[in-house]
Amino acid sequence: MxxxxxxxxxxxxxxxxxxxxxxxxxxxxxxxxxxxxxxxxxxxxxxxxxxxxxxxxxxxxxxxxxxxxxxxxxxxxxxxxxxxxxxxxxxxxxxxxxxxxxxxxxxxxxxxxxxxxxxxxxxxxxxxxxxxVDRQDDIVNGVVERLDPRNIYVSLGKVEAVLPSNEQIPSESYRPHDRIKVYITKVERSSRGPQVFVSRTHPGLLRRLFEMEVPEIYDGIVEIKSIAREAGDRSKISVCAHNDDVDPVGSCVGARGNRVQTIVDELSGEKIDIVEWSENPEIFVANALSPAKVLDVLVNEEEKSTTVVVPDYQLSLAIGKRGQNARLAAKLTGWKIDIKSEADARELGIYPRTVTDVPEPADDGLEGDWYEDEDGTGDAQYDLYDEAETEESGEIDLYGERTADGATEPADED
Missing domain, CATH: 3.30.1480.10 (NusA, N-terminal domain)
Known part of the structure; x- marks a missing residue:
């Protein structure tokens, strides 16, 4: 030697x-x-x-x-x-x-x-x-190396990552040498070296994109509370602010919608509903069904379920195409949601509620309206979500969808 x-x-x-x-x-x-x-x-x-x-x-x-x-x-x-x-x-x-x-x-x-x-x-x-493994649950930039019927193989520099077919957005297609932003879901050891698995559909990708694009989220002033995603089509995200002077939804949308539009572009046009989170399930469920207008939310705490009343003309919007809006709202809130039209709710006798039916309002800054019954009986009734104001400054309607110019208008059903 x-x-x-x-x-x-x-x-x-x-x-x-x-x-x-x-x-x-x-x-x-x-x-x-x-x-x-x-x-x-x-x-x-x-x-x-x-x-x-x-x-x-x-x-x-x-x-x-x-x-x-x-x-x-x-x-x-x-x-x-x-x-x-x-x-x-x-x-x-x-x-x-x-x-x-x-x-x-x-x-x-x-x-x-x-x-x-x-x-x-x-x-x-x-x-x-x-x-x-230290970058797991993070976003990385890569280059498409090759494709097969099941997987896309992405070069991350030192290692080749696998993007399985079930983690790909259906509407997206790639060719070798295309640049791609992916989310690392798992890193494993193998006899051939580290195996890195990535995703384009994981809710974590949406979370990290908002953290990168919205300084208030990165700094912890605004918090993402929950995400519901049907990748490539539509997502819902709930946010709250830890500073009373900060509008959490407005921070995420950005001036004239520029922040959220950047994320939409990255996700190939995936629609994103941003709603304000509330610890009050009535408020949260109503917000989650945006852009539909909600008249009332009846909560069953034991079954963790809600019955939501919407105007007749808003029923299809609240449910969404193939039930997507209601399905995403249920995932976002963690509550079962049963949507009733105003006519059906009146026929069932669950709307409008009388004074004795309504719980004490939560101290969350959002209030409903008391009004006299239309039948002339004089009974006081409560419409929890009858009115929502849209401020010209760009504040979002509680039940509408933010557009790039700060106005609020109903979203398309699809």
Whole structure:
């Protein structure tokens, strides 16, 4: 063994962070295997590398036993023979004797090179794994490398990530060399190196895009409370502010809708409804059904379900195309939502509610309207969500959808 190997190991320790002691131990283990394969498979041996002296020696190891107990003379030695080597040996001791082959140096050099190469590869894979496991649940930029019927393979620089078909937005198509922004969902170790799995449909992608685009979210002033997403088509996101002077919805929409439009463009036109979160389920469910106007929300705490009353002409809008608006609202709020038209609700006797039907209003800054019953009985009734104002400054209607110029108008049903 030459000093060149010592210098190489020292350089690897500095450049790759691989301990020289770990490499030496690995080389010694590999040399034992090489010796058994090339010289004596049955022998129990130990290899000693002295890197400072540049020497390598192979020692056979035999257990000291009584002569009549010997079963394999490659592994055992009689006490009488052992004491010829050293009179202090006792039963149970191990006798070591140098058995270094004359031409073992060439084999040792080849083995050492193979081990070092393997350990360097393992170390590099380990560093790549550590880098990307720390970036799990984050967005990265990549380049499409190749495609097959099931997956898109994306180069992230040091590693190739897999974008499975079920994590792809159906309306999107890619070709090799296209740039793509993806969300890392999982990082695994494998015999071929780190396996990185990415997504374009994960709700976390939408969350991170808002964190990147909206400074108030990044700084913690505005918080994303929940996300419901049907990737490529429509999403809903609920937000709240930890500062009374900040409009959480307006912060996310941006001046003339520029912030949310940037995210919509990144997601190939996916529609995004931004609503204000409330700890009051009546308010939250009503907000979540935006852009539909809501007249009342009846809450069943035990079943975590709600019955929502909407104007007759708003029923299809509240439900949405193929039930999408109601489905996303239920996912966003975590409440079951049953939507009734005003006519059906009146027929069932659940709308409008009388004074005795209405719980004490929550102190959330949003109030309903008391009015006299139209039948002339004089009973006071409560319309929780009858009116919503739109401010010219760009404030969002509680039940409408923000447009780029700050106006509020109903969204299309689809």
């Amino acid at each position: 030459s000093s060149d190997l010592l210098e190489a190991l020292t350089a690897l320790e500095k450049q790759k962070g691989i301990s020289r002691e770990v490499l030496i131990e690995a080389i010694e283990t590999a040399l034992v295997t090489a010796y058994r394969r090339n010289f004596n498979q049955a022998q129990n041996v130990r290899v000693d590398l002295n890197m400072d002296a540049g020497t390598m020696r192979v020692y056979s190891r035999k257990d000291v036993v009584m002569e009549e107990d010997i079963e394999d003379d490659h592994l055992q030695i009689a006490l009488e023979e052992a004491r010829k080597i050293n009179p202090l040996y006792e039963i149970g001791d191990v006798v070591e004797e140098e058995v270094t082959p004359r031409d073992f140096g060439r084999i040792a050099a080849q083995t050492a090179k193979q081990v070092v190469t393997q350990r360097v590869r393992e170390a590099e894979r380990g560093m790549i794994y550590d880098e990307y």
